[in-house]
Amino acid sequence: MAKTSLCDAADQNLQTSLASFFRSMLGQDEISAIMAPMRLPAGDMVMQTLVTNPEQVDQIDPFAPAFPMNAARLVSRLTKRPAGGKVVVVLRPCEIRAHIELVKLKQGSMEDIVIAGIDCAGSFKNTDYKKFAEKDPETSTARFLKGVLSGETRFDGEVDLSAACRACTHMVPNGADLAIGIFGMDIDRQFLVSAETEKGEALFDKLGLKEQDAPGKREETIESLVAVREKFKNEMFEDTRSKTDTPEKLAAYLSGCINCYNCRVACPVCYCRECVFVTDVFDHDPYQYLRWARRKGKIRMPTDTVFYHITRMAHMSLACVGCGQCSNACPNDIPLVELFTATASQTQAAFEYEPGRSLEEEPPLAVFKEDEFAEVVEVKH
Amino acid sequence: MEDFEPTIIAFVCNWCTYTAADLAGTSRQSYPTNVRLIRVMCTGMVDPKYIIKAFLEGADAVLVSGCHPGDCHYINGNYKARRRMKLLKAILPQYGFDEKRLKLTWIGASDGIQFARTIRDMVSEIKELGPNEAKHAAVV
Ligand code: SF4
Ligand code: SF4
Ligand code: FES
Numbered sequence: 001m002a003k004t005s006l007c008d009a010a011d012q013n014l015q016t017s018l019a020s021f022f023r024s025m026l027g028q029d030e031i032s033a034i035m036a037p038m039r040l041p042a043g044d045m046v047m048q049t050l051v052t053n054p055e056q057v058d059q060i061d062p063f064a065p066a067f068p069m070n071a072a073r074l075v076s077r078l079t080k081r082p083a084g085g086k087v088v089v090v091l092r093p094c095e096i097r098a099h100i101e102l103v104k105l106k107q108g109s110m111e112d113i114v115i116a117g118i119d120c121a122g123s124f125k126n127t128d129y130k131k132f133a134e135k136d137p138e139t140s141t142a143r144f145l146k147g148v149l150s151g152e153t154r155f156d157g158e159v160d161l162s163a164a165c166r167a168c169t170h171m172v173p174n175g176a177d178l179a180i181g182i183f184g185m186d187i188d189r190q191f192l193v194s195a196e197t198e199k200g201e202a203l204f205d206k207l208g209l210k211e212q213d214a215p216g217k218r219e220e221t222i223e224s225l226v227a228v229r230e231k232f233k234n235e236m237f238e239d240t241r242s243k244t245d246t247p248e249k250l251a252a253y254l255s256g257c258i259n260c261y262n263c264r265v266a267c268p269v270c271y272c273r274e275c276v277f278v279t280d281v282f283d284h285d286p287y288q289y290l291r292w293a294r295r296k297g298k299i300r301m302p303t304d305t306v307f308y309h310i311t312r313m314a315h316m317s318l319a320c321v322g323c324g325q326c327s328n329a330c331p332n333d334i335p336l337v338e339l340f341t342a343t344a345s346q347t348q349a350a351f352e353y354e355p356g357r358s359l360e361e362e363p364p365l366a367v368f369k370e371d372e373f374a375e376v377v378e379v380k381h
Numbered sequence: 382m383e384d385f386e387p388t389i390i391a392f393v394c395n396w397c398t399y400t401a402a403d404l405a406g407t408s409r410q411s412y413p414t415n416v417r418l419i420r421v422m423c424t425g426m427v428d429p430k431y432i433i434k435a436f437l438e439g440a441d442a443v444l445v446s447g448c449h450p451g452d453c454h455y456i457n458g459n460y461k462a463r464r465r466m467k468l469l470k471a472i473l474p475q476y477g478f479d480e481k482r483l484k485l486t487w488i489g490a491s492d493g494i495q496f497a498r499t500i501r502d503m504v505s506e507i508k509e510l511g512p513n514e515a516k517h518a519a520v521v
Contacts, residue, residue: 012495034501052460242493244475244476245475245476245477245512246477246514246516247436247437247476247477247478247514247515248515249477250476250477268504276430306437307430307433307434307437310433310473310476311429311430311433311438313472314429314430314433314465314469314472315429315470317472318468342475343472343475346471346472346475347468347471347472349465349471350467350468350470351468364464364468365461365464365465365468367464368457368460368461368464369449370450370460372463373463373464373466373467376463376466376467376470376485377485377486377487378462378484378485378486378499
């Protein structure tokens with residue numbers, strides 16, 4: 001059983017209480033830094049920030065509905081070689097799951113980090129977050145949490161929680177060392193801290209947290225939220241499938257794509273240094289275009305668009321954590337997360353693989369068994 | 382669809398199925414000309430991209446054929462190929478490429494007869510299924 005503690009929210013302010021909670025971590029000598037979403041000095045943007053000075057933790061705001069990028073990419077930068085110090089990284093559940101995948105792909109490690117995962121209530125697309133936060137930057141996170149925890153998904157009558165978040169059923173931070181809970185809590189009064197691993201427990205003890213039980217209604221709250229999300233997800237999948245179930249429909253779905261590859265740059269699990277689609281393989285000779293056009297009568301320019309997307313499905317759908325950063329990054333508002341997660345749900349089911357579930361489960365394409373998948377081999381006569 | 386002649390792209394392993402195809406020819410086994418053989422050194426080198434590209438360019442079916450389990454010259458290329466086929470069979474049907482259009486077989490070097498039969502069966506099955514819809518669409 002995980003050790004849990006209830007931390008009081010001083011002055012009914014979750015944000016300042018979180019700041020003092022994390023500040024106390026920086027007081028522990030083995031913790032060199034904290035990386036957490038923080039309000040930037042100028043403007044209302046919230047971005048992952050690496051802090052070493054306890055005086056500068058004030059602006060921490062992990063529950064802000066801003067999700068400019070999947071921080072697994074940053075954790076991978078911090079951990080691919082020893083950094084010479086332990087860092088507490090504050091992550092959303094989909095960031096933890098993506099990091100677990102990256103570790104398995106040898107793109108980072110768990111060695112020198114302590115993961116403080118948060119209960120994730122969701123986020124807006126970047127452009128929507130701006131609209132929402134602009135109204136009143138100071139209170140925007142509190143306003144968001146108040147609404148979202150009582151079931152709202154649309155705010156100010158104009159911005160919706162992102163599709164990825166509305167369809168996400170992994171709102172609790174599995175894989176975290178220390179979990180910061182808000183579901184089922186009276187967040188004006190307290191938040192939950194629970195030690196999920198040995199590492200987490202060591203820090204829990206060092207911080208001198210008092211062991212207290214999580215409120216009983218927590219499980220229930222989570223279950224009912226999962227049910228709502230599950231329903232949304234199934235409808236989203238069904239809708240997406242009906243829009244992409246023939247090659248022509250798929251091409252139409254992606255017709256606005258300009259091959260900028262932002263979606264793959266933003267994707268935490270697309271980790272290749274050099275994507276094949278930007279290599280010489282796709283740097284076609286001019287005559288090649290004319291040849292294609294002659295054969296088919298016409299070709300869409302740029303070429304290779306559907307090819308790129310289906311190939312990405314083959315390369316990374318098994319590791320897709322459904323974070324929605326692909327959609328967030330697309331300059332043409334192509335509903336990518338809908339498509340990727342719908343496809344990923346099938347490939348992941350085919351290998352009974354769930355990205356981020358465990359560090360021990362090998363990525364399906366990295367291993368094989370001699371005796372398996374007889375059904376994909378045509379039977380001999 | 383009387384006059385529909387399917388195009389089948391076959392990625393065949395140099396060490397077994399390619400030899401079998403050769404054998405089928407020299408032993409005068411007849412099989413339809415719908416198949417375009419692409420010789421690869423092992424099924425383990427058939428990147429999913431090749432298969433995806435073949436379909437997007439209008440191939441009506443793709444065959445990947447290699448050595449029997451245990452016989453791969455590179456020890457386990459065929460097992461890796463089988464996982465990739467499993468993956469593609471989970472992806473392509475979602476976009477309307479019928480699963481029947483993608484086949485994996487093990488055909489040993491001496492199985493000329495089986496090679497010819499596999500191609501014949503495949504051609505008639507695909508004839509019944511009809512052409513790949515992507516053939517005429519501008520989907521590259
Ligand atoms: S494909 Fe999209 S949803 Fe899936 S992990 Fe990549 S960015 Fe996140
Ligand atoms: S971000 Fe959008 S436009 Fe750019 S490659 Fe991806 S889908 Fe295409
Ligand atoms: S050598 Fe024939 S399948 Fe590997």
